[in-house]
Each structure stands twice: as structure tokens, then as C-alpha cells.
Amino acid sequence: FQCRAWNPVLQEFELSKHAEISNKVKPSSDLPVILWDQPPVLVVGEGHDLVLPCKSTESTEPTKVSWYLGRYRVDESKRVYALSDSDNNLGFFPIRPQDSGQYSCRAQNSKGTVESPALDLVVAYLNIEFAVQPSNTFSVYGASAVLHCEPPDSIPVAQVFWYKDYLPLNLQAEENKGRLMLVGKGDLHLTSVQKSDNGLYYCEAYNNFTTPTSRASRQARLTVEGPPMIKVPPIRTEILKGTLLQLKCLVDADPTPVVMWMFEGRLIEASSMVSFVNRSQALIISNVDKSWEGWFTCRALNSYGNISADAFVTVIVPPESLRAIGNLVVTAGLPIRIPCPVLSDPMPEILWFYNNVQVYPKDMGAPSTLRWRVDSPDLYLDEAVPENAGNFTCVGINKGGSASSSGSLVVHTSPAVKVSPLKSTAVIGQTVTLTCVADGLPTPTIVWKFNTSLDLPMEVELSEDKETLTLKSLSWKSVGIYTCEGENIVGQGQAQAEVKAMDFGIGKVTHLLNEIYDTGQIPTDLSKSIFIALPKKPGATESELHRTISLMSHITKILLKIIMLRIRNKIKPEIAEEQCGFVEDKGTSNAIYILRTSIECALEVQKDLYLCFIDYTKAFDRVRHDEILKQLKQLNIDGKDLRIIKTMYWEQTAAMRIENKTSTFQDIKRGVQGCVLSPDLFSLYSEIIMRNLENHPGIKVGGQNINNLRYADNTVLIAENKEDLQKLLNIIEEESRKKGLELNSKKTEVMVINCKQESPKCDIFINEVKLKQTEKFKYLGTIISNDGKTNREISARTAQAKINFQKMKTILTNKHISIKMRKRALQCYIEPVLMYGCEAWTISKQIQNKLEATEMWFLRRMLRIPWTAKKTNERVLNEANNRRSLFKTIRKRQAIFLGHVMRRGNLEHLVTTGKFEGKRSRGRQREKIMDGLATWLGPGTVSDILAAVKDRDLWRDMIANAYKQGT
Known part of the structure; x- marks a missing residue:
């Protein structure tokens, strides 16, 4: 079974679930059997026809079927039902509400009676009312x-x-x-x-x-x-002056509300300009002017209440130019206001154009040369400069449109006067011309003066515009100061030129030098020189403890200086990068840095370094002239230049002067001592010797072999073991002997650098003479220790600086001299002694404390603070109006030096970035120069600062920031 119901809302039938019913009466044998197929409940609509079947099978006995309504038998003669004779069905034609009840069917024979299950019959009805x-x-x-x-x-x-x-x-x-x-x-x-x-x-x-x-x-x-409701309120509106304004206010309510419009609290009434449409739900105003700018209110009311909504109307007045800016004049250096006569409401956005290029205020990135500041709408020049002259246009813009006004600016400047040449030297009788250029606006008037007088010498002729002054024939009376003055309405300016007269001396010297150069013959007086002995140490009496200098004619020096400049470009490529002496952009700091950095890198990979510090016996005095000339010829030196050098050295004579007594002049057969060419010639001479070392092992840095380092004749040999060092020394000794140079076995020393307490023995010989093995050696003024550290060097520098301080004590502690001046003297005379070679210092925290203590030692004595006074360092610094700067200055010098050598890409770059062959030791490594510098420059690794050093501007900023923030 399945029922369905009609849903009038959804306009469709809804079906129920299925139901199965099976009722069968199972009688005993010989009893009638009723075939009953009826549901327990049956609902039938009123007025329908209905038949209830009741079938019975025939048994051996006759069967009679009867229907019951409840307990009562349905009496066919007393009811309105019709009973079918053939099927024993109970029929209702039609069914009425009173037919509702519980019906059952009974079958009866001689054996007994069987009754069907009860059937509840419900008659459905729906009344009208x-x-x-x-x-x-x-x-x-x-x-x-x-x-x-x-x-x-x-x-x-x-x-x-x-x-x-x-x-x-x-x-x-x-x-x-x-x-x-x-x-x-x-x-x-x-x-x-x-x-x-x-x-x-x-x-x-x-x-x-x-x-x-x-x-x-x-x-x-x-x-x-209910009360009115505003569905669409009026909205904020911007409208152009003279156009149509329309405001909407859509209202809904029952009863229908009355809508009114108000402006700034006053009721708006219809007029020729004002109209209302759609039951006043729309307001229209034609030809709007500025008087209609303000708050508009839409108000709706009925018997239940009222409601209102506001909207602001902005009337935009297009910009209008009142007049032209005009032609303005200002004096350079003074401020000026350039008006912008453009008005509108609201205030327009002002744009300024200078020579058709837009000008921005300072805070918007204006070029610094313009120095603008904008106070709308006018343009202000804080300080006018000539570059500001030009055409200006002011443009005012708002939503209503734009307008512009133009004008020009003329900047008057005081005269800027230039005279050329500033110094003129001429021979008496020659012509001298001076030119004066006076720039300014308005154009200046030029006036010449001679030695502050308007009376010019008779030899003077002026051009028509007075810009050119000519001395036709220079005389001693016309020698002096010539002043050119330029004057205009702004002011005046002047410039001076000095006219000097010379005799024929310079001309003669030039003629003499040209004659010497052309002929190759040097006058005897010019080839003479005088040697003076200077003691190396105070109180020296032996000749070995003296150093000689050579005094020669100034004309000879001029001649040799010219020759040096001519041949230097050919000598320079022959000098190896291991040579740091008398080489452009190099000095003792470079040689010291290369040596100390090499030592650090070798110790890092657990390698010993074997060094031999060579000392030549009077190296410059033993150079053979023929060997020098031979080498110069191989470089294709110009024939005249070579001839002058040959003549100078072959014909040179010298005398010795001691205590105002001069010996006789003697021929000099060898040596280049005292000559202007000496540094370059000796570098070339020593290069011949050192080239024989190129293929012999030293130390490998970044794949490159380094076996020597030189500064002029100060040479150090470098090797990884004593056997290689001995081979290097033997080659040097042999080649030097061939060239006339002799190694001083007494002053030549060897050193083994390692991290151990005791250095291994290093027996090195020169001609079977065993060299001294030392624990420290002063190389180029700095102490090299066998442990590779800089502690001894810094201690020695500190001690020497204190000695020099004591020598200048009368000045540095003089209270009559300002502390500022004394600190300047300290920086000029004492600190350079202390910081010599600091570019290669490895500074630990202990060393830093020692340097800062030395700085305070200087300040306390400059302020005359006794050691018994209990004053803190901070208090001393405040009294001196000073801050600690020594350590920062050292770090700054190290960083500047590093940037210089890293960008050159030479040997210094190699030892800084190259790797040594070997394996690092376990545990914490020794601090190196680069580690301390990287920490000071902060934050970043050594690799970071080596990358940053390539950018010169970035590197300068890093140094400046570190110096500013450092301790």
C-alpha cells in the first residue's frame, strides 16, 4: 500500500512509504476459509461508492457469510447497504459519514464459525463553513x-x-x-x-x-x-559652478509622507531656479553658484513621525588667472617670492614650471641647485643664484579646470672677475698680455689698476672693451701687481695678476741643458759631488756606523730628473711585484703587510716559515756602471739619454767633507749613491740578481710561488724548510758576487717562525760562515718575532712613542698652549711613531687595552694629572674634551689600507685572499688581521668585507659608520 497527499504550496503530490498487509484466517480442518485482503483501517471520502469483499471457499459443509458492524450483525432489510448475493460483498452506494465503524466478516457452517479481522472504516469529509x-x-x-x-x-x-x-x-x-x-x-x-x-x-x-x-x-x-523611511538618501556631491544640481531623496511609508528640502537649516521654496519633482523626492537647482555650497537636508514626515538625511554639496569654481607674473628682478643671494595670481575655490593644486620643466619642492626631490620651497600658491627662492634666471609658469588645477600665468626672472649678480695668467714671468723687453673676464649681470664695467693705482705704466695698451691689457715692452717699472676690477649696480669684484721680470738666467740654463743633452758632454763642475758622513747612532766613531749622503749641483739634479722621467716608463715594467721600494703606490707598509699576512697564513696550516734577512755591504756604493749600462741598452733606452747616464757615471768625481774640510776630488768607478737616478737604477740592478730565483721553491700562496720580498736593498728570503732557504741564499750570494755586491754575513740573520715554544735549529751558511739565528729581527723598522705575533712590535712602538712624548714634554704639557693645539701636536708628532706599521697589526683584546692605556697615559700627562690623583678615565676624557680615538684610528688605517691593496690586485691581494697548502690545526684558530677588522666593521664575515671592498663608496660608508659607532 502507498498513500499520497497533495501539497497546495508546492503544487505537487507527496508519496508515503510502502506498507505490506497480509491477513489470512487459518481455520481448522473442515471449517470455512475466508480470503480476506483488507487493511486494518480504510479511509474513504464521503459520496464515493465502496464495496467490501468477503470470499469464502467451499468446505464439505454448506457455508453462510454474514457482516458485522461492531457486535451487531448488519441487517440487510434495515440498512441502506446493498449486499451482493453472489460474492457476499458489502456495498455502500454512496458511502455516508454515519457508515463509519468497525466491520468484520463471518463464515459459518455445521462445523463452526470463522470471523475475519476487524476493518476500521473511516468516512472522510470536509465541511464548507x-x-x-x-x-x-x-x-x-x-x-x-x-x-x-x-x-x-x-x-x-x-x-x-x-x-x-x-x-x-x-x-x-x-x-x-x-x-x-x-x-x-x-x-x-x-x-x-x-x-x-x-x-x-x-x-x-x-x-x-x-x-x-x-x-x-x-x-x-x-x-x-508607520513613520517614513528613506530608501535612497541624498549623497555628497561636487558640482561645477554654473551647472545643474540634482539631489534625490526617495521616501517610502504609509500614510504617504510629506517631503521638504532645507539648505543650511532654511526651508527651500520653489522658484525660477529651484524646482521639485516626484512629490518633492527630487530637488533641481539650475545655474548653481558658490552660495549654494553647504549642507542640504531632505526631511520626510507623516502622522507617525519624521526622518531626515543630509548631504554636503561642494561648488567648484574653476581656476582663473588674474594677471601675468611679469618680469621680476632679484639680486643673487637674496630671497624672492614669485607670486602665482591664479585663484579658484577650492584652492587649486599649484604646479610650477621653470623653462618648461616642472619644478618640485625640496621634500619632493628638487635638484639641490634650485633650492626651492613652496608655500602655495606662491614660489619662494630662499637664495637666488644665477642658474635660477629664466621663464616661469604657474599652473593652477582643480576639478573644475586649469589656468596659468607666466613671467620671467632675471638674477643680477655681482661681478666675478678672472685674470689670466695669474703669474707672468718674462724677460725684460718682451711683450706680456693679461686677459680679464668679468662675468655679472648687468654687464660689469672693467677698470685696471697697477699696484692699487689707476695710473697705468706707459707701456700698457688696453683693448676697446678693456678686457685685454698688453705690456708692449716689459720694463722694471712695469713689473708689479695688476688688478682688474669689475663693477655693476650689484657690487664689484676684482682679481690680480702678478707680472715678474727675469733676466736671461732661466733661458741660459735651458740652453745649457739642451747643449749638454745634444752633445753628451757634461761640464766638470756639474759632475762633481761632495760626500758628507752622518752617524747612524749618536757618538759613532767607526766608519761602518756612518751613512754618507751626496751633495751635487742643482743643475745636475734638474738634468738627471729630466732623464729619470724619460726612462722610468721603460724601467717600471721590469721591476717585479716583490719589490716595494721606490715603486709608485707602494711603501714599507706594503712589504710589512705581505710578510706578516704570509706568516699568519702559514701558521694557520701548521707550516713553519724559514726567513733569511739579507744585508748587503754598501749596496748602492758597489753597483757596477758597466752592468747598469748593459741592462739599460737591453731596454732600448734612447741613445742620448743613455749617453748622459754613461757620461755622468764615467766622469763623476767626488770629495769627502768632514768638519768644513774637503778632500781632493777622486774618480768614482762604481756605485750610484746620491744620484737622482739611484733608486730606479738600483731596483733595475737588483732585479737582474733576483730573476735567478724565479723557478726555485719558496712558499705557495694561491698557486703562486713567493720566495723573496724586497724594499730597495732590504731583502728577505722565504722558504718552507732550511734546505730550500740555503739554496735560495746560495743563488743570491753567487749572483750578487758576479754583480759586485757582497752579503754582510755579520748582519744577515735567519729566523724560523712557528707556534712551538722552541724554534727548530736552522743552520744556514754564507761561504762556510754560519749565520745567526734570531728570535726577533727589525725589518723596515718593525719587529718580526719568531712566534708570528705583533705583541713585541706594539710594545716597542708604545715605548718609543712615550720616549718621543718626553722629548716634547715642554710643549705637550704647557698649559699656556690650548689643549686643542696640544692634541693636534700629539697627533702629528707622537701618534705616527706609535702607529707605524699598524696596517699589519693583529690586535687582541689585551693589546687593545694596552693601546687605550697608552692613550690615557698621554692625556693624563698633557693635563698634568699626577698618578696619585684618583680620577677615572672618563673624567679625564671629559676634562680634555676628548673621546678615545687611538684604537679606532688604527682600525680605520687598516681598513683604508686594505681597500687600497685589494683594489690594486697585486701581491697584497694574493696573500689576503689566497690559500696556503696544508691542513688547519684542531680547536680555535689564532686571530688574524682580517678577523679583527671584520669584527670592527661589523656584522659580517671576512668574505663579506672582501666582497664589499670592491665598491669604493660602500667601503667608505662602512669605515665611516664603524668609526662613528666604534669604541
């Missing part, structure tokens, strides 16, 4: 309303559905859910009543078993009223 009909109802916005409905009597009970404006009312719709609901027997309850709830309502009773299936009630109207 509703118990309660809906009636017209009134409500207000937001309140509740009830539409009553009680359906007619019905079996089964009828379902109630509501209709609004003849359409089904879906109570489960999203807008109705929770707000509209059925209560009681069929009442419709509305909460938060809305205007949309207005309409005609009726209810419908529905019974699926009857015909017809539904009954409709009478219609009732729900009326909803």
Missing part, C-alpha cells in the same frame, strides 16, 4: 500581527495553508523564516511587521480524501503603517 474566518487587521512597522483562521470540521483534520495576494505564502522562505509562523489551529502570526507585509490574505483548509479537497476562507486585508 470555517469555524473562524480571517478579518481585516491593522499594524505598524516593527510590531506583531495575527490573522485568525480555524478550518471547517473535517475527518481527518484538514491542513491549513495561507495565501497572500492570491499566491501561496511560503513560511519556510529565507525572508519569512522565524518571522511568519502558524499557531493554534491555523492562525498566521507575523512578527517585526514590514511594509511589504501589506496585502490581501486568506487561508485554505485541505483534506486529500474529500471532493473537493480544499475550502478557502474569505479574504482579509492586512494594513501596515
Whole structure:
């Protein structure tokens, strides 16, 4: 079985689940059998025909079938039912509500009676008249309303559905859910009543078993009223002056509200300019002017209340140019205001153009040369400069349009006077010309003066524009200062030129040098020189403890200087990068840095370093002239230059002067001592010797072999073991002997650098003479220790600086001299002694403390603070108006030096970035120069600062920041 029900809202049938019924009477044998196929309950609509079957099988005995309504037998003669004779069916034609009841069928024979299961017969009906009909109802916005409905009597009970404006009312719709609901027997309850709830309502009773299936009630109207509501308020509006203004204010309510418009609190009435449309829900104003700028209010009211909405109307007045800027004049250096006569409402955005290029204020990135500041709408020049002269245009822009005004600016400048040449030297009788250029606006007037007098010498001739002054024939009377003055309405300026007269001396010297160069013959007086002995140490008496210098003619020095400049470019490529002496952009700091960095890298990979510090016996004095000339010829030196050098050295004579006594002049057969060419020639001479070492092992740094380091004749040999060092020394000794140079075995020393407490023995010989093995050696003024550290060197530097301080004590501690001046003297004379070679220092925390203590030692004595005074270092610094700077200065010098050598890409770069062959030791490594510098420059690794050093500007900023923030 399956039943279905009609849903008038959804306009479709809804089907129930299936139900299976099987009722069979199982009688005993010989009893009748009733075939009963009826449900327990049967609902039939009133007025339908119905037949209830009751079939019985025939038994051996005759069977009689009877129907019962409850306990009572259905009497065929007393009922309105019709009973079929053939099938024993019970029929209702038609069925009425009074036929409802419980029916059963009995079959009877001689053996007994069998009764079927009971059948509940229900007759469905739906009356016409509703118990309660809906009636017209009134409500207000937001309140509740009830539409009553009680359906007619019905079996089964009828379902109630509501209709609004003849359409089904879906109570489960999203807008109705929770707000509209059925209560009681069929009442419709509305909460938060809305205007949309207005309409005609009726209810419908529905019974699926009857015909017809539904009954409709009478219609009732729900009326909803309330205060006005503004659906579309007026909006903020910007409108151009002279155009049409239209404001909308859409209002909804019952009863219909009255709409009024107000401006700034005053009621707006219709006029030739003002009109209202759509029941005043739209306001139209034509030809709007500035007087209509303000707040507009839309107000709606009815019997329930009122509501209003505001909107601001901005009337935009397009920009208008009142006049031209005009031609303006200002004196350079003074401020000026350039007006912008463009007005509008609201105030326009002002754009300024200078020579058709837009000009921006300072804070918007204006070029620094313009120095603008904008105080709208005018343009201000804080300080006018000549570059500001030009054409200006002011443009005012707002939403209504744009307008512009133009003008020009002329910057008057005081005269800027230049005279050329500034210094003139001429021979008496020659012509001298001076030129004066006076720039300024307006154009300056030029006046010449001679030695502050307007009276010019008779030899002077002036051009028509007075810019050129010519001395036709220079005389001693016309020698002096010539002043050119330029003057205009702004001011005046002047420049001076000095005219000197010379005799024929310079010309003669030039002629003499040219004659010497052309002939190759040097006068005897010019080839003479005088040697003076200077003691190396105070109180020296032996000749070995003296150093000689050579005094020669100035003309000879001029001649040799010219020759040196001519041949240097050919000598320079022959000098190896291991040579740091007398080489451009190199000095002792470079040689010391290369050596100390190499030592650090070798110790890092657990390698010993074997060094031999070579000392030549009077190296410059033993250079063979023929060997020098031979080498110069191989370099293709110009023949005349070579001839001058040969003549100079072959014909040179010298005398010795001691205590104002001069010996006789003797020929000099060898040596280049005292000559202007000496540094370059000796470097070339020593290069011949050192080239024999190129293929012999030293130390490998980044794949490159380094076996020596030189500064002029100060040479150090470098090797990884004593055997290689001995081979290097033997080659040097042999080649030097061939060239006339002799190694001083007494001063040549060897050193083994390692991390051990005791250095291994290193027996090195020169001509079977064993060299001294030392623990420290002063190389180029700095101490090299066998442990590779800089502690001894820094201690020695500190001690020497204190000795020099004591020598200058009378100045540095003099209270009559300002502390500022004394600190300057300290920086000039004492600190350079202390910081010599600091570019290669490895500074630990202990060393840093020692340096800072030395700095405080200087300050305490400069302020004459006794050691017994209990003053903190901070207090001393405050008294000296000073901050600690020594350590920062050392780090700064190290960073500057590193940037210099890293960008050159020479040997210094190699030892800084190259790797030594070997394996690092376990545990913490010794601090190196680069580690301390990287820490000071902060944050970053050694690799980071080596990458940053390539950018010169970035490197300078890093140094400046570190110096500013450092301790």
C-alpha cells in the first residue's frame, strides 16, 4: 500500500512509504476459509461508492457469510447497504459519514464459525463553513500581527495553508523564516511587521480524501503603517559652478509622507531656479553658484513621525588667472617670492614650471641647485643664484579646470672677475698680455689698476672693451701687481695678476741643458759631488756606523730628473711585484703587510716559515756602471739619454767633507749613491740578481710561488724548510758576487717562525760562515718575532712613542698652549711613531687595552694629572674634551689600507685572499688581521668585507659608520 497527499504550496503530490498487509484466517480442518485482503483501517471520502469483499471457499459443509458492524450483525432489510448475493460483498452506494465503524466478516457452517479481522472504516469529509474566518487587521512597522483562521470540521483534520495576494505564502522562505509562523489551529502570526507585509490574505483548509479537497476562507486585508523611511538618501556631491544640481531623496511609508528640502537649516521654496519633482523626492537647482555650497537636508514626515538625511554639496569654481607674473628682478643671494595670481575655490593644486620643466619642492626631490620651497600658491627662492634666471609658469588645477600665468626672472649678480695668467714671468723687453673676464649681470664695467693705482705704466695698451691689457715692452717699472676690477649696480669684484721680470738666467740654463743633452758632454763642475758622513747612532766613531749622503749641483739634479722621467716608463715594467721600494703606490707598509699576512697564513696550516734577512755591504756604493749600462741598452733606452747616464757615471768625481774640510776630488768607478737616478737604477740592478730565483721553491700562496720580498736593498728570503732557504741564499750570494755586491754575513740573520715554544735549529751558511739565528729581527723598522705575533712590535712602538712624548714634554704639557693645539701636536708628532706599521697589526683584546692605556697615559700627562690623583678615565676624557680615538684610528688605517691593496690586485691581494697548502690545526684558530677588522666593521664575515671592498663608496660608508659607532 502507498498513500499520497497533495501539497497546495508546492503544487505537487507527496508519496508515503510502502506498507505490506497480509491477513489470512487459518481455520481448522473442515471449517470455512475466508480470503480476506483488507487493511486494518480504510479511509474513504464521503459520496464515493465502496464495496467490501468477503470470499469464502467451499468446505464439505454448506457455508453462510454474514457482516458485522461492531457486535451487531448488519441487517440487510434495515440498512441502506446493498449486499451482493453472489460474492457476499458489502456495498455502500454512496458511502455516508454515519457508515463509519468497525466491520468484520463471518463464515459459518455445521462445523463452526470463522470471523475475519476487524476493518476500521473511516468516512472522510470536509465541511464548507470555517469555524473562524480571517478579518481585516491593522499594524505598524516593527510590531506583531495575527490573522485568525480555524478550518471547517473535517475527518481527518484538514491542513491549513495561507495565501497572500492570491499566491501561496511560503513560511519556510529565507525572508519569512522565524518571522511568519502558524499557531493554534491555523492562525498566521507575523512578527517585526514590514511594509511589504501589506496585502490581501486568506487561508485554505485541505483534506486529500474529500471532493473537493480544499475550502478557502474569505479574504482579509492586512494594513501596515508607520513613520517614513528613506530608501535612497541624498549623497555628497561636487558640482561645477554654473551647472545643474540634482539631489534625490526617495521616501517610502504609509500614510504617504510629506517631503521638504532645507539648505543650511532654511526651508527651500520653489522658484525660477529651484524646482521639485516626484512629490518633492527630487530637488533641481539650475545655474548653481558658490552660495549654494553647504549642507542640504531632505526631511520626510507623516502622522507617525519624521526622518531626515543630509548631504554636503561642494561648488567648484574653476581656476582663473588674474594677471601675468611679469618680469621680476632679484639680486643673487637674496630671497624672492614669485607670486602665482591664479585663484579658484577650492584652492587649486599649484604646479610650477621653470623653462618648461616642472619644478618640485625640496621634500619632493628638487635638484639641490634650485633650492626651492613652496608655500602655495606662491614660489619662494630662499637664495637666488644665477642658474635660477629664466621663464616661469604657474599652473593652477582643480576639478573644475586649469589656468596659468607666466613671467620671467632675471638674477643680477655681482661681478666675478678672472685674470689670466695669474703669474707672468718674462724677460725684460718682451711683450706680456693679461686677459680679464668679468662675468655679472648687468654687464660689469672693467677698470685696471697697477699696484692699487689707476695710473697705468706707459707701456700698457688696453683693448676697446678693456678686457685685454698688453705690456708692449716689459720694463722694471712695469713689473708689479695688476688688478682688474669689475663693477655693476650689484657690487664689484676684482682679481690680480702678478707680472715678474727675469733676466736671461732661466733661458741660459735651458740652453745649457739642451747643449749638454745634444752633445753628451757634461761640464766638470756639474759632475762633481761632495760626500758628507752622518752617524747612524749618536757618538759613532767607526766608519761602518756612518751613512754618507751626496751633495751635487742643482743643475745636475734638474738634468738627471729630466732623464729619470724619460726612462722610468721603460724601467717600471721590469721591476717585479716583490719589490716595494721606490715603486709608485707602494711603501714599507706594503712589504710589512705581505710578510706578516704570509706568516699568519702559514701558521694557520701548521707550516713553519724559514726567513733569511739579507744585508748587503754598501749596496748602492758597489753597483757596477758597466752592468747598469748593459741592462739599460737591453731596454732600448734612447741613445742620448743613455749617453748622459754613461757620461755622468764615467766622469763623476767626488770629495769627502768632514768638519768644513774637503778632500781632493777622486774618480768614482762604481756605485750610484746620491744620484737622482739611484733608486730606479738600483731596483733595475737588483732585479737582474733576483730573476735567478724565479723557478726555485719558496712558499705557495694561491698557486703562486713567493720566495723573496724586497724594499730597495732590504731583502728577505722565504722558504718552507732550511734546505730550500740555503739554496735560495746560495743563488743570491753567487749572483750578487758576479754583480759586485757582497752579503754582510755579520748582519744577515735567519729566523724560523712557528707556534712551538722552541724554534727548530736552522743552520744556514754564507761561504762556510754560519749565520745567526734570531728570535726577533727589525725589518723596515718593525719587529718580526719568531712566534708570528705583533705583541713585541706594539710594545716597542708604545715605548718609543712615550720616549718621543718626553722629548716634547715642554710643549705637550704647557698649559699656556690650548689643549686643542696640544692634541693636534700629539697627533702629528707622537701618534705616527706609535702607529707605524699598524696596517699589519693583529690586535687582541689585551693589546687593545694596552693601546687605550697608552692613550690615557698621554692625556693624563698633557693635563698634568699626577698618578696619585684618583680620577677615572672618563673624567679625564671629559676634562680634555676628548673621546678615545687611538684604537679606532688604527682600525680605520687598516681598513683604508686594505681597500687600497685589494683594489690594486697585486701581491697584497694574493696573500689576503689566497690559500696556503696544508691542513688547519684542531680547536680555535689564532686571530688574524682580517678577523679583527671584520669584527670592527661589523656584522659580517671576512668574505663579506672582501666582497664589499670592491665598491669604493660602500667601503667608505662602512669605515665611516664603524668609526662613528666604534669604541
